[in-house]
Amino acid sequence: MEAYRHRVQYYETDRMGITHHSNYIRWMEEARVDFLRRAGWPYERLEAEGIISPVTAISCRFKASTSFPDEILIDVSVSEFKGAILKLEYLMTDLCDKTVFEGHSEHCFLDKDGKLVRLTKACPELAGIFEALAKEAAAAGPRDA
Numbered sequence: 001m002e003a004y005r006h007r008v009q010y011y012e013t014d015r016m017g018i019t020h021h022s023n024y025i026r027w028m029e030e031a032r033v034d035f036l037r038r039a040g041w042p043y044e045r046l047e048a049e050g051i052i053s054p055v056t057a058i059s060c061r062f063k064a065s066t067s068f069p070d071e072i073l074i075d076v077s078v079s080e081f082k083g084a085i086l087k088l089e090y091l092m093t094d095l096c097d098k099t100v101f102e103g104h105s106e107h108c109f110l111d112k113d114g115k116l117v118r119l120t121k122a123c124p125e126l127a128g129i130f131e132a133l134a135k136e137a138a139a140a141g142p143r144d145a
Contacts, residue, residue: 003073031074078133
């Protein structure tokens with residue numbers, strides 16, 4: 001899937017002129033929402049099915065700084081899918097292909113009452129997409145960073 005593009009905004013930088021670290025987490029969410037939309041399951045469709053997907057864990061490693069008005073490419077991939085748990089990897093690079101950030105997020109799927117949902121039963125079509133993407137990522141092997 002094509003990388004999500006984000007242009008660093010002036011307000012996202014700090015007094016030193018570099019992107020404040022908290023923005024990378026927001027960019028992960030932007031890219032994740034875009035990733036699901038491109039996979040054919042926008043967040044609003046998931047929520048229309050009565051399913052929410054909270055973040056249960058997040059990690060990040062900053063590799064290089066960015067600043068206004070850098071353009072960042074964000075690749076999202078499924079690293080693991082276990083029916084009720086989804087793990088995503090994020091690789092952010094600048095336009096010169098220099099890695100600026102690596103991250104990972106984990107999500108579960110809940111119904112409106114907060115009970116765990118197995119997508120393999122509740123949304124088999126979406127589960128199939130995640131399973132296929134996880135196999136594709138495994139076949140591609142580890143990313144170079």
